[in-house]
Amino acid sequence: MARIRLVNVTKRYGSVSAMDDVTLDIADGEFFAILGPPGAGKTTTLRTILGLEKPDAGQVLLDDDDVTAMWPGDRDIAIVFQNLALYPDKTVYGNLAFPLRQRKLPKQEIDERVRRAAKVLKIEPLLDRKPAKLSGGERQRVAIGRAIVRDPRAYLFDEPLSALDALLRLEMRSELKYLQRDLNRTLVYVTHDQVEAMSMADRIAVLRDGAVQQVATPEDVYHRPVNRFVATTIGSPPMNFLPATARLENGSVIVENPSFSVRSLRPVALEEGAPCWIGVRPEDVHVGGDGASIDATVFVTEPLGGETVVDLHLGERVVKAVAPPTVRFAADEAVRIRFDPRRLHIFDAAGDALASAAGEPIFELTGS
Amino acid sequence: MSSITLKSLSKHFGTLRAVDNLDLDVPHGSFTALLGPSGCGKTTTMNMISGLEQPTTGEVYFDERAMSGVETGRRNVGFVFQNYAIFTHMTVAENLGFGLQSQRRRERVSKEEIDRRVKEVAETVGLSSALDRGAARLSVNDLQKVALGRAMIMRPTIFLLDEPFSNLDSAFRAYMRAELKRIQHDVGQTMVYVTHDQVEAMGMADRIAVMDRGELQQYGSPDDLYERPANTFVARFIGSVLNNFLPVRYADGGLAVGEGRVELGDRRAAFESRATASDLTATIRPERVRVVDPGDASATIRAVVTLVEPLGPKDVVHLEHDGTALRVALPPSERPAIGAALGLCFDPDQVHVFDDSTGLAVR
Numbered sequence: 028m029a030r031i032r033l034v035n036v037t038k039r040y041g042s043v044s045a046m047d048d049v050t051l052d053i054a055d056g057e058f059f060a061i062l063g064p065p066g067a068g069k070t071t072t073l074r075t076i077l078g079l080e081k082p083d084a085g086q087v088l089l090d091d092d093d094v095t096a097m098w099p100g101d102r103d104i105a106i107v108f109q110n111l112a113l114y115p116d117k118t119v120y121g122n123l124a125f126p127l128r129q130r131k132l133p134k135q136e137i138d139e140r141v142r143r144a145a146k147v148l149k150i151e152p153l154l155d156r157k158p159a160k161l162s163g164g165e166r167q168r169v170a171i172g173r174a175i176v177r178d179p180r181a182y183l184f185d186e187p188l189s190a191l192d193a194l195l196r197l198e199m200r201s202e203l204k205y206l207q208r209d210l211n212r213t214l215v216y217v218t219h220d221q222v223e224a225m226s227m228a229d230r231i232a233v234l235r236d237g238a239v240q241q242v243a244t245p246e247d248v249y250h251r252p253v254n255r256f257v258a259t260t261i262g263s264p265p266m267n268f269l270p271a272t273a274r275l276e277n278g279s280v281i282v283e284n285p286s287f288s289v290r291s292l293r294p295v296a297l298e299e300g301a302p303c304w305i306g307v308r309p310e311d312v313h314v315g316g317d318g319a320s321i322d323a324t325v326f327v328t329e330p331l332g333g334e335t336v337v338d339l340h341l342g343e344r345v346v347k348a349v350a351p352p353t354v355r356f357a358a359d360e361a362v363r364i365r366f367d368p369r370r371l372h373i374f375d376a377a378g379d380a381l382a383s384a385a386g387e388p389i390f391e392l393t394g395s
Numbered sequence: 396m397s398s399i400t401l402k403s404l405s406k407h408f409g410t411l412r413a414v415d416n417l418d419l420d421v422p423h424g425s426f427t428a429l430l431g432p433s434g435c436g437k438t439t440t441m442n443m444i445s446g447l448e449q450p451t452t453g454e455v456y457f458d459e460r461a462m463s464g465v466e467t468g469r470r471n472v473g474f475v476f477q478n479y480a481i482f483t484h485m486t487v488a489e490n491l492g493f494g495l496q497s498q499r500r501r502e503r504v505s506k507e508e509i510d511r512r513v514k515e516v517a518e519t520v521g522l523s524s525a526l527d528r529g530a531a532r533l534s535v536n537d538l539q540k541v542a543l544g545r546a547m548i549m550r551p552t553i554f555l556l557d558e559p560f561s562n563l564d565s566a567f568r569a570y571m572r573a574e575l576k577r578i579q580h581d582v583g584q585t586m587v588y589v590t591h592d593q594v595e596a597m598g599m600a601d602r603i604a605v606m607d608r609g610e611l612q613q614y615g616s617p618d619d620l621y622e623r624p625a626n627t628f629v630a631r632f633i634g635s636v637l638n639n640f641l642p643v644r645y646a647d648g649g650l651a652v653g654e655g656r657v658e659l660g661d662r663r664a665a666f667e668s669r670a671t672a673s674d675l676t677a678t679i680r681p682e683r684v685r686v687v688d689p690g691d692a693s694a695t696i697r698a699v700v701t702l703v704e705p706l707g708p709k710d711v712v713h714l715e716h717d718g719t720a721l722r723v724a725l726p727p728s729e730r731p732a733i734g735a736a737l738g739l740c741f742d743p744d745q746v747h748v749f750d751d752s753t754g755l756a757v758r
Contacts, residue, residue: 064564192432193591197637201702201713201720221565226704226711246727249707262707264569310708327576329598332621332634333682333724336598338573345573349708352621358580 029089029104029180029213030055031076036085038071038237045071046082047237053215055090058207060216060228062260068237069217073183076215078102089180105179109186111170113158119145120154123172144175147209164195171206181213188223200226221261225249233257250370250385255378258306264336264347267312268374269305273297281393282373285342286321287366290391295373295381303381306372309336312348312364314356319363325356339364368392397457397552397585398423399444404453406439413439415609417453421587421602426579428588428600432632436609437589441555444587445472457552473551477558479542483531487522488513490530490541494549512548519578520544536567543575547582554579554586560595572598593633597621605629624747627676627754636681636711639721643677643748650677650748653717655695657743665758666748673752677741681711682724685740694738700731714739 031053038046045068053059061069074080075087078099087095094102113122123144127137145151148168158166167187174182187203188196204227207214218224224231225245233240233248233256241253252258258266271282271289280295281288282303289305297303313319314337326345329336330352337348337356341364348364356362368390372383384390399421406414414436421427429437442448444455446467455462462470482490491513495504504512517523520540525533530541539559546554556575560568576599579586590596596603597617605612605620605628612632613625624630630638644651648663657677659666689697698714698721710730714721714737723739731737748757 193593194432194632194637201704204702204704219564222706225706245705245707249705259566263565265566308708327573327580329572329576330617330621331594331597332617333636333680336569336573338577345570347569347573358577 028055031181031213031215032086032088033072033075034086034088036072036075036082036087038068038075038080038082044068044237046075049085049234049237049239051232051239051242053213055213056211058204058214058216058227058229060218060224060231061234062218062221062224062231063234064219064260066236067234069219069234070185071237072234073106073185073215073217077104077106077183103180104183105174105177105181106183106185107171107174107187109189111166111187113166113169113173115158118155118157119150119161119169119172122158122169123154123176126173126177140176140178144172147175147206148172163191164199167191167199171203175210179212181215182207182210184214184216186218187216189218189220196223203227221263225261231261233260251380251383252372253380255304255306255374255380258372258374258380262308264309264349266306266308266372267344267346269307269341269344269346271303271305271373273299273301273303275299286323288393289368289371289373290393291373291382291389292391293382293389297373297375297381302376304374304376304378306374306380307346307366308370309347310349311367311370312339312346313367314339314348314350314354314362314364316365319365321364321366323362323364325358325360325362327358328354328356330355366392399553399585399587400456401440401444402454402456404440404443404455405451406436406443406448407451412609414443414450417609417611419604419611419614421585423458424583424585426576426586426588426599426601428590428596428603429606430590430593430596430603430632431606431612432591434608435606437591437606438557439609440606441557441587441589444553445474445555446470471549471552473546473549473554475542475546475554475556475559477561479538479559481530481533481538481541481545483529485530486526487517487528487530487533487537487541488526491516491522491526491544491548494545516544516548519547519582521574535563536571539563539571540574543578547578547584552585554584556586556588558590568595575599594635597633605632607632621680623756624678625756627678627749630678630747630749634680636724637722638678638680639684641677641679641716641719641721643675645675650675650746652677652741653696655741657695657741657746659743662743662758669750669757671752673750675757676749676751678747678749679741679745681722682709683742683745684721684723685742686723686725686729687738687740689736689738691738691740693740695741696739697736698739700733700735700737702733703730705730712737 033049033051036046036049063069123141124137150168232242241257248261269284271284274281280291323339323341326338326340335350335354337350339346369384371390373381401419404417431437443450492509495509604614607628613629620633645666650657687694698716701715702713704711709724710727712723
């Protein structure tokens with residue numbers, strides 16, 4: 028069991044900050060995702076928890092112990108990498124048993140642990156096979172099994188699904204979540220794929236350029252992103268951003284776009300004339316229907332099966348809308364759209380969120 | 396512009412049938428995707444269209460003209476790859492004009508003509524304001540546009556695109572998908588697009604050829620693949636949420652699904668005329684399952700919630716029914732508790748049935 032804490036950790040390579048004052052508090056038994064694009068510092072963070080990187084500043088704590096200076100082998104944390112290094116000349120059984128044999132555990136205990144891990148991962152029928160005879164998903168399970176047999180305090184997963192085909196990734200996603208629930212151990216999961224982070228994690232830390240942007244539940248990073256970076260990283264297709272200008276009227280703030288305006292019923296930190304952004308997710312843009320009053324032109328229609336993405340020209344900008352699966356429009360068709368005011372966001376010019384409706388009636392839409 | 400016809404096309408590497416007996420008609424001016432997992436034969440097929448690979452047997456036609464013996468450079472195809480080789484020491488305009496400038500002497504076009512075509516192409520791909528910018532300073536997004544424009548300016552008969560967006564992050568990919576679809580619509584050029592990503596294929600292409608292990612699985616519109624999958628491979632491969640597969644039995648004009656029944660109506664004839672009584676599998680898309688109270692009489696089956704995946708706009712709720720894992724899509728406002736029982740209602744129109752011995756749809 029382990030609560031994992033990073034306290035003001037900084038790690039530099041020359042002039043590049045791989046980790047810039049990172050503070051994370053990962054609860055015992057939590058499925059915690061670290062999400063960000065390549066170069067965000069995700070893997071460095073993982074390696075710091077494991078002890079492969081020594082921070083330039085800050086502390087790493089496991090439960091209440093400061094392990095910043097502790098040797099990786101003494102931290103009792105297991106890691107599963109993207110590039111699973113299985114021993115090609117050993118059977119699955121041999122691969123699973125290897126870390127235990129190294130620790131010179133009694134033969135019977137090794138056997139028990141190997142069979143228990145194989146059962147959890149549903150690879151019992153494969154124990155006598157060599158890795159070359161396994162599928163990608165089976166190899167990934169063996170790699171995870173090699174971590175499980177050690178029964179560590181916590182697991183670190185570094186993009187374990189990124190080398191797999193899309194379909195297998197979908198299948199493995201739920202399996203990993205079941206697995207973590209059964210193991211009931213802290214699991215830190217690094218990924219650049221927002222769907223993986225959203226679907227599996229209890230909480231997500233979004234990283235950019237070595238700095239933590241937001242730590243929150245999937246619902247909160249989706250509905251209350253702290254800035255445009257998080258709003259763009261989470262959700263697919265990504266959030267739409269429309270440029271606007273603030274106007275003050277009788278003490279309330281109205282943000283105006285050439286096509287529409289939003290009045291905020293709550294204070295928003297914008298001055299008269301300040302440039303800002305209105306954010307709206309594609310599923311909160313409705314094409315046609317009651318109250319649709321904003322003129323737009325269809326750019327393309329993308330039928331995706333379960334839903335249709337409609338790309339619209341609103342003035343100079345392209346806005347994406349998610350519509351029901353049967354909806355089709357011709358290119359250049361003139362349509363009217365509306366936004367759900369209970370789902371709008373306002374960001375300042377620098378991209379920091381000033382207000383997110385997140386289901387609350389804090390905005391009113393007005394024509395322009 | 397031209398159509399492409401593949402006739403009994405095969406490419407064998409030793410005992411490996413990379414592409415096996417492929418027939419495909421790519422109409423003039425269409426946007427066709429070759430879709431499948433790695434190793435399905437899609438890139439080999441594209442390489443035979445371009446002439447980079449010679450078929451073991453079969454023939455590639457551009458319009459009526461057989462292409463065997465015609466080298467790649469003379470087929471007039473434009474390429475866009477995942478790894479765009481843009482000259483970073485040149486401006487956008489120089490990169491776009493490079494192909495025209497370096498043509499063989501007798502085909503060379505005037506400087507004025509090059510300028511005119513550079514401007515025209517830049518307008519099409521959305522780079523007009525970036526023409527004088529150094530390529531080294533471009534975003535990944537704009538680099539991909541330069542790669543596209545550089546192929547377009549040569550006015551190829553056919554465009555071949557091999558996973559051009561794999562290097563882009565998901566937000567850029569969503570943006571470029573719409574851009575490319577619109578460019579193809581505007582120029583009306585025949586495009587063949589190779590991808591392993593079903594979202595790209597569905598979103599952009601008019602027609603999709605789904606391949607697996609060198610064989611064509613289905614060739615049709617995005618709606619055909621999603622609403623009328625020809626076999627279980629397509630039913631599984633297409634869709635962003637895993638499809639549901641349930642063992643079923645045919646009996647008296649309907650399907651026995653667990654404790655429930657799905658009436659087949661007019662479709663019963665296809666089941667009664669089957670020669671063998673092999674096992675059947677039914678599919679129904681997670682977002683097409685209607686969730687009702689477990690006590691509701693309209694429920695086809697009852698299942699227990701095992702897991703909830705929150706994706707933002709919707710949840711994927713995992714359930715278990717008699718050892719079979721199922722998924723339904725629900726709005727987050729209706730999120731059930733783990734262990735809760737739900738009634739699942741299967742609308743007969745949304746249920747597809749496949750023969751387990753062949754994997755083919757029964758219809």
